Amino acid sequence: MMEILSWFITALAPAYIVYTLTSLGNLLIERSGILNIAIDGFFVLSSAMSYTYAILISQYLGPGELPTFLSIALTVLSIALMYSIFTSLITVLPVSQGAIGLSFMFAGYGLGAIVGNIGRLVFSIHRVRVDYIGMTIESSVLAYIFIAIVVTFIHVLLYRLKLGVFIRAVGEDPRVASQVGVNVTYIRFLSGLLGGSLIGLGGALFTLWRIGGWSQGQGLNHGWFAYAISIAGWRFPLLVAPISAFFSSLYVLSPHLQSIGLPVEVSTIVPYITSITIMALVSAIPKRSRVFTDPKALGREFFREERA
Amino acid sequence: MVRVGFVVTRRTKQNILMSTPVVISGSLVLGLLISYVIIWITMGIDIISFFGTFYQTITSYTGLLEPFVFLAMIGTAITIGFYGSFWNVGAEGQYVMGMLGAIFLTMFSPLNSIFTQDNVLLATLTKVVVVIFGGVLGAFWSLIPGALKAYAKVTEVPVLLLMNYIAYSISDYLTAGPWKGKYTYGYIRTDQIPESARLTTIPGLEMLRYEVLAAIVLITVFAYVLLEHTTLGLKIKFLGTNPVALKSSGYDDKVVTLLTATLSGFIAGLAGSLRLLGYDFRLPYNIGDGKTGFYGYTAILVAWLSFRNIRYVLISALIVASLNSFGYRMQMLLKGLLPPGLSAYAISLVLIGVTLVVYTIVRVLKEYSIKLVIKT
Numbered sequence: 001m002m003e004i005l006s007w008f009i010t011a012l013a014p015a016y017i018v019y020t021l022t023s024l025g026n027l028l029i030e031r032s033g034i035l036n037i038a039i040d041g042f043f044v045l046s047s048a049m050s051y052t053y054a055i056l057i058s059q060y061l062g063p064g065e066l067p068t069f070l071s072i073a074l075t076v077l078s079i080a081l082m083y084s085i086f087t088s089l090i091t092v093l094p095v096s097q098g099a100i101g102l103s104f105m106f107a108g109y110g111l112g113a114i115v116g117n118i119g120r121l122v123f124s125i126h127r128v129r130v131d132y133i134g135m136t137i138e139s140s141v142l143a144y145i146f147i148a149i150v151v152t153f154i155h156v157l158l159y160r161l162k163l164g165v166f167i168r169a170v171g172e173d174p175r176v177a178s179q180v181g182v183n184v185t186y187i188r189f190l191s192g193l194l195g196g197s198l199i200g201l202g203g204a205l206f207t208l209w210r211i212g213g214w215s216q217g218q219g220l221n222h223g224w225f226a227y228a229i230s231i232a233g234w235r236f237p238l239l240v241a242p243i244s245a246f247f248s249s250l251y252v253l254s255p256h257l258q259s260i261g262l263p264v265e266v267s268t269i270v271p272y273i274t275s276i277t278i279m280a281l282v283s284a285i286p287k288r289s290r291v292f293t294d295p296k297a298l299g300r301e302f303f304r305e306e307r308a
Numbered sequence: 309m310v311r312v313g314f315v316v317t318r319r320t321k322q323n324i325l326m327s328t329p330v331v332i333s334g335s336l337v338l339g340l341l342i343s344y345v346i347i348w349i350t351m352g353i354d355i356i357s358f359f360g361t362f363y364q365t366i367t368s369y370t371g372l373l374e375p376f377v378f379l380a381m382i383g384t385a386i387t388i389g390f391y392g393s394f395w396n397v398g399a400e401g402q403y404v405m406g407m408l409g410a411i412f413l414t415m416f417s418p419l420n421s422i423f424t425q426d427n428v429l430l431a432t433l434t435k436v437v438v439v440i441f442g443g444v445l446g447a448f449w450s451l452i453p454g455a456l457k458a459y460a461k462v463t464e465v466p467v468l469l470l471m472n473y474i475a476y477s478i479s480d481y482l483t484a485g486p487w488k489g490k491y492t493y494g495y496i497r498t499d500q501i502p503e504s505a506r507l508t509t510i511p512g513l514e515m516l517r518y519e520v521l522a523a524i525v526l527i528t529v530f531a532y533v534l535l536e537h538t539t540l541g542l543k544i545k546f547l548g549t550n551p552v553a554l555k556s557s558g559y560d561d562k563v564v565t566l567l568t569a570t571l572s573g574f575i576a577g578l579a580g581s582l583r584l585l586g587y588d589f590r591l592p593y594n595i596g597d598g599k600t601g602f603y604g605y606t607a608i609l610v611a612w613l614s615f616r617n618i619r620y621v622l623i624s625a626l627i628v629a630s631l632n633s634f635g636y637r638m639q640m641l642l643k644g645l646l647p648p649g650l651s652a653y654a655i656s657l658v659l660i661g662v663t664l665v666v667y668t669i670v671r672v673l674k675e676y677s678i679k680l681v682i683k684t
Contacts, residue, residue, distance in 0.1 A: 107661025113654030
């Protein structure tokens with residue numbers, strides 16, 4: 001029993017940290033009123049990026065912990081920058097959020113394939129060895145501690161700090177917020193920067209820890225799983241953490257359903273069906289508090305008319 | 309302190325420079341240029357081979373016909389959804405469901421016996437039934453997210469995308485299990501449908517079928533009449549632009565959402581069953597691995613380029629078909645220059661994504677003017 005438990009704890013940790021961080025990033029961006037349809041594209045891109053960074057850096061520095069850490073940091077930085085451009089663009093221009101999100105999603109898929117294949121090419125020529133993060137009990141415990149810290153931080157940020165009030169105000173009604181003097185573009189830029197860095201970190205850990213390698217199309221849909229988690233957790237950090245634990249165990253365990261006789265095609269769709277069902281159930285539950293409801297401005301165009 | 313801000317104002321006069329054809333072709337050119345810069349930075353392909361390949365793609369129109377008809381059909385389906393704010397990114401799944409419906413009726417139902425007889429008229433009639441059944445399955449597949457959107461207020465985009473993968477898996481399960489063929493040379497796939505169930509090739513145009521041509525004309529006319537000349541079309545438009553007005557004039561917005569989803573899925577399903585009867589004849593295993601040509605995804609760009617306007621669907625289908633073939637041609641001609649594992653679709657995705665972003669922004673500039681203001 002102890003063996004199964006310790007196996008489960010180490011197997012769950014990489015999935016749990018990836019989905020929790022990504023859904024927290026999504027939560028932060030959507031709380032500021034931006035429909036984050038692009039999440040899957042950015043997730044695929046960050047997954048590919050971290051691989052190529054890791055290959056390129058390891059080629060110069062040799063394998064070790066430092067190149068892995070550096071590639072994660074670089075991925076986080078790049079994705080955060082891209083996300084902040086994305087969120088500010090949506091705020092400055094009165095554009096359809098769904099449309100621009102879909103476009104960024106497609107561009108992310110394509111760029112991810114190109115960027116990742118560059119890493120593949122370098123790998124096939126130089127046979128670079130990369131130190132992926134190991135599935136040890138120590139790294140798992142560290143992961144759980146890190147998740148606890150991030151969840152607390154996001155919760156405090158959103159509900160105890162001034163910046164969080166601004167983020168939520170901008171998400172509820174950007175026009176009113178801007179009339180009382182909040183710089184909507186700046187706040188959304190910040191939430192894109194913070195949320196994007198969490199999503200980038202999720203994507204990087206997905207490649208460098210959960211999978212330990214890269215192949216074309218990697219990460220597809222996992223962004224959507226994180227999206228489903230944050231909706232199922234009512235975009236509330238303290239609720240997202242346990243729901244993410246449930247989803248992650250499902251994704252970790254679903255391949256093992258084959259051993260009890262389910263065909264492989266059936267076991268792969270279990271997470272998809274569960275995600276849809278839970279999203280539907282959770283959205284249908286009436287919510288008592290404003291804290292749990294969808295941000296009112298989510299997906300709406302922001303047009304201030306003739307004000308400087 | 310220096311403050312930087314943007315002043316966005318609605319244009320009162322239409323700018324002639326910003327007319328629809330200029331916006332479409334301008335963003336296409338700009339999108340191609342930006343994609344070129346991205347591809348140049350990452351893979352170092354020179355500008356002459358990039359634009360030379362593009363020129364070759366658009367001048368060889370015979371190769372464009374097949375992607376064009378399917379992109380136009382699915383693009384019409386998605387455009388109807390877009391009119392009603394139903395972001396049908398699940399056309400890919402509905403298309404696969406159409407294929408499943410077609411192969412089920414022709415191979416694994418009592419209708420199969422009709423195709424083994426020599427009755428041409430009966431076979432033709434049955435083909436119509438088969439195609440429509442594919443449409444019905446597509447409609448069902450899009451009705452699920454439609455109902456979730458209408459009654460549980462779930463954002464349809466993630467649901468539709470996840471449904472695509474469920475459709476892929478169902479197809480794979482059937483192909484590898486109950487529907488696995490006997491004459492497949494060791495491949496995992498279904499058997500081919502009977503000769504008499506296949507569509508008729510137009511002599512001289514190898515990539516076109518009479519039935520497909522008829523279908524595209526019918527679908528285009530239907531969609532145009534529906535959206536421009538019927539009450540339902542008006543309601544769908546209202547749902548997309550002002551759902552509150554629709555509700556307050558006494559209509560049920562939930563029902564209109566369901567109808568939009570159904571119609572959109574139905575046409576995507578039709579495209580799927582036509583594809584199977586006319587081109588593929590069988591279902592392959594791992595269908596999600598590019599074996600559908602990803603038309604369901606690519607057609608989103610068609611719908612988007614067409615300004616949510618049914619009149620422009622055919623022309624934007626042509627543009628997208630050339631962008632799509634461009635990706636494949638790049639991969640074929642520049643094999644030595646590209647990373648070996650890179651799929652052609654990845655290049656098409658960059659082209660499509662970047663063009664979409666540029667186009668979305670240019671479209672804003674059509675309606676709004678934006679000034680940068682710096683105060684000290």
